[in-house]
Amino acid sequence: MGYELTAEQLEWQAVAREFASRKLTPAKHWLEGEDFWKNAEMLSEHGFLGITLPEEYGGMNLDLFSAMLIIEELCKVCPTSGRMVYHTGPGIANFINHLGTPEQKSKYLPKIAAGKYYVALGMSEPDAGSAATDLKTTAVESGDYYKLNGSKIFVSEGHLADAFVVYARFGNSGKPSDIGAILVERGTPGFSVGVAEENMSGEYQTALYFDEALVPKENVLVTKNAFKALMGVYNGVRLGYAAQTLGIAQAAFDRTCQYVKERRQFGKEICEFQGVQWMIADMYLQLEAARTLLYKAAAEVLDSAIDKTSVSIAKVYVAEAAKKITDDCLQLHGGYGFSREYPLEWYYRCVRAASIAGGTVQVHKTMLAAAVLQRKFDQRK
Numbered sequence: 001m002g003y004e005l006t007a008e009q010l011e012w013q014a015v016a017r018e019f020a021s022r023k024l025t026p027a028k029h030w031l032e033g034e035d036f037w038k039n040a041e042m043l044s045e046h047g048f049l050g051i052t053l054p055e056e057y058g059g060m061n062l063d064l065f066s067a068m069l070i071i072e073e074l075c076k077v078c079p080t081s082g083r084m085v086y087h088t089g090p091g092i093a094n095f096i097n098h099l100g101t102p103e104q105k106s107k108y109l110p111k112i113a114a115g116k117y118y119v120a121l122g123m124s125e126p127d128a129g130s131a132a133t134d135l136k137t138t139a140v141e142s143g144d145y146y147k148l149n150g151s152k153i154f155v156s157e158g159h160l161a162d163a164f165v166v167y168a169r170f171g172n173s174g175k176p177s178d179i180g181a182i183l184v185e186r187g188t189p190g191f192s193v194g195v196a197e198e199n200m201s202g203e204y205q206t207a208l209y210f211d212e213a214l215v216p217k218e219n220v221l222v223t224k225n226a227f228k229a230l231m232g233v234y235n236g237v238r239l240g241y242a243a244q245t246l247g248i249a250q251a252a253f254d255r256t257c258q259y260v261k262e263r264r265q266f267g268k269e270i271c272e273f274q275g276v277q278w279m280i281a282d283m284y285l286q287l288e289a290a291r292t293l294l295y296k297a298a299a300e301v302l303d304s305a306i307d308k309t310s311v312s313i314a315k316v317y318v319a320e321a322a323k324k325i326t327d328d329c330l331q332l333h334g335g336y337g338f339s340r341e342y343p344l345e346w347y348y349r350c351v352r353a354a355s356i357a358g359g360t361v362q363v364h365k366t367m368l369a370a371a372v373l374q375r376k377f378d379q380r381k
């Protein structure tokens with residue numbers, strides 16, 4: 001399937017671009033603390049939070065494709081803003097929007113869209129990363145509650161979050177069909193959020209600990225036989241991350257195009273050297289290809305059951321291209337690229353995560369090979 005941007009999508013793209021240039025401060029780091037919440041409020045006032053949520057919950061009811069365009073535009077200037085757009089819309093908030101009860105939607109979605117409440121995702125565990133179905137956290141029925149035991153790791157913005165979508169086992173068959181998800185609010189008895197650990201890009205991640213944590217039954221999103229549905233929603237997170245990565249790579253490229261026309265060595269602008277021209281051309285090709293694959297995946301969305309193959313193709317290509325592009329952009333800035341004065345080194349550190357988060361490149365390539373060869377490769381043999 002191909003794609004074409006509708007007049008409305010083009011308009012959203014232009015609105016986001018104009019908003020980013022007028023209202024967002026060009027960033028060299030992730031926003032934290034008061035800056036984070038002030039920015040959230042401003043994004044919400046301008047209608048950028050919860051964009052894919054229904055209007056009755058404070059959203060805009062936009063399609064995923066429009067959301068990708070907006071995320072990409074905002075990330076070119078301020079990656080924290082683009083990330084907030086996907087977290088509060090097609091990303092984490094979509095677990096509630098797509099799988100939640102009407103009561104859960106009314107309780108959580110309006111405050112998420114207002115930029116006053118943040119939800120993070122607890123799926124990975126110390127011994128269950130790529131092998132997500134090996135997760136051990138259990139949710140056992142106990143009167144009006146589920147009792148949770150176990151732990152999570154690598155939860156992005158866990159230190160900022162008010163609540164968490166937590167994957168857990170609701171049965172003891174040992175099969176993926178036992179896995180469901182439940183909303184756990186900060187402050188729940190028996191639940192604690194670990195120390196915020198800074199990662200390579202300067203973003204914070206936390207562990208989560210469940211020690212007989214008592215979570216009300218009304219917080220259940222899905223119990224059994226829901227792993228496919230959960231991963232369908234997770235594909236929105238993957239594409240949001242890819243749009244963020246593409247926006248950052250484009251920002252690095254735009255700066256670099258400007259720089260090579262200004263920086264002079266050997267008596268001329270460095271863009272006059274063929275070695276530099278070919279690097280620029282290669283980056284341009286990779287950006288065009290990455291964008292095409294991402295937009296194609298976004299256009300193929302049917303509700304949240306996104307075609308897995310196009311998501312994996314987009315995710316792998318965007319991640320690998322962005323890594324190469326930001327590396328080459330840094331290179332073309334020479335020593336200035338390596339310094340903290342310019343944002344190039346941060347862009348490089350930011351996009352590195354895209355080859356790991358949301359499923360590693362290797363795991364997605366295994367899924368692609370299985371689709372191409374029409375074989376199911378058992379990773380355990």
Ligand SMILES: Cc1cc2nc3c(=O)[nH]c(=O)nc-3n(C[C@H](O)[C@H](O)[C@H](O)COP(=O)(O)OP(=O)(O)OC[C@H]3O[C@@H](n4cnc5c(N)ncnc54)[C@H](O)[C@@H]3O)c2cc1C
Pocket residue numbers: 120121122123124125128129130131153154155156199353356357358359360361362363366379
């Ligand atoms: C920036 C960032 C943000 C994240 N945010 C979150 C979050 O908000 N919530 C959350 O739950 N998790 C989050 N994660 C965790 C992420 O989902 C995992 O790191 C990822 O799934 C990989 O798991 P792992 O780190 O345990 O690596 P492992 O699974 O241990 O993999 C180690 C290496 O082995 C390779 N490998 C493993 N299995 C195979 C295979 N079958 N074939 C070939 N190679 C294989 C991998 O590709 C990798 O290179 C985040 C990670 C990062 C880096």
